[in-house]
Amino acid sequence: MQRCPWCEGFELYRHYHDTEWGVPLRDDRALFELINLEGAQAGLSWSTVLKKRETYRTAFDQFDPEKIARYDAHKVAELLANPGIVRNRLKVAATISNAQAYLALQASGQSFGHFVWEFVDGQPLQHQRHSLSEVPAQTPQSDAMSKALRKAGFKFVGSTICYAFMQASGMVNDHLVSCHRHEPLSA
Numbered sequence: 001m002q003r004c005p006w007c008e009g010f011e012l013y014r015h016y017h018d019t020e021w022g023v024p025l026r027d028d029r030a031l032f033e034l035i036n037l038e039g040a041q042a043g044l045s046w047s048t049v050l051k052k053r054e055t056y057r058t059a060f061d062q063f064d065p066e067k068i069a070r071y072d073a074h075k076v077a078e079l080l081a082n083p084g085i086v087r088n089r090l091k092v093a094a095t096i097s098n099a100q101a102y103l104a105l106q107a108s109g110q111s112f113g114h115f116v117w118e119f120v121d122g123q124p125l126q127h128q129r130h131s132l133s134e135v136p137a138q139t140p141q142s143d144a145m146s147k148a149l150r151k152a153g154f155k156f157v158g159s160t161i162c163y164a165f166m167q168a169s170g171m172v173n174d175h176l177v178s179c180h181r182h183e184p185l186s187a
Helices: 011-019 028-041 046-059 073-080 089-107 112-120 140-151 159-168
Strands: none
Touching (some): 011 046, 028 046, 028 159, 089 112, 112 159, 140 159
16 A cells, blocks of 8 residues: 555554545644644654644643633643643743634634635645655645734744645645545545
8 A cells, every 4th residue: 555655654654644634624623733733843743743642632631722721820831841742832822822812713703614724715625746845835825824823813823834734634635646545535
């Protein structure tokens, strides 16, 4: 079975590639988790964050935005002492800001899922890439998403992070055409 070459290395990566990466995700809370994990990954490898994902879920109250938005200095100190997450003060603060921005979006009548999927007109963009060198780090859609998320109060949502988020959440199909996952996700 042929896979995208980036997922080789360890079983957790292959499982993530085969079952999650590129599968259209529309659940608000799952998308909220993913945008925060993508932000936590900035400057690191995705495998680092993927290995820590379960600890992240526990440490950040299953990514419940209402709970995270109320985190205080004591909770931040607890998070920064947790070796199971990326202990970066700015990234932890960004997750709290993102929870507040997420709740503000909801209060304005918008779902987070609808907000982010609008950058691809609600449907996954289907690409026909033959090699990893054809996959961009960012696109006009990720540029627009980044700008809109920052305007809404989100942090650690640069265009490259947004494009990785779009790939992971299935907004774009960037599985290589030779990958066994490309065709099933092309429908």
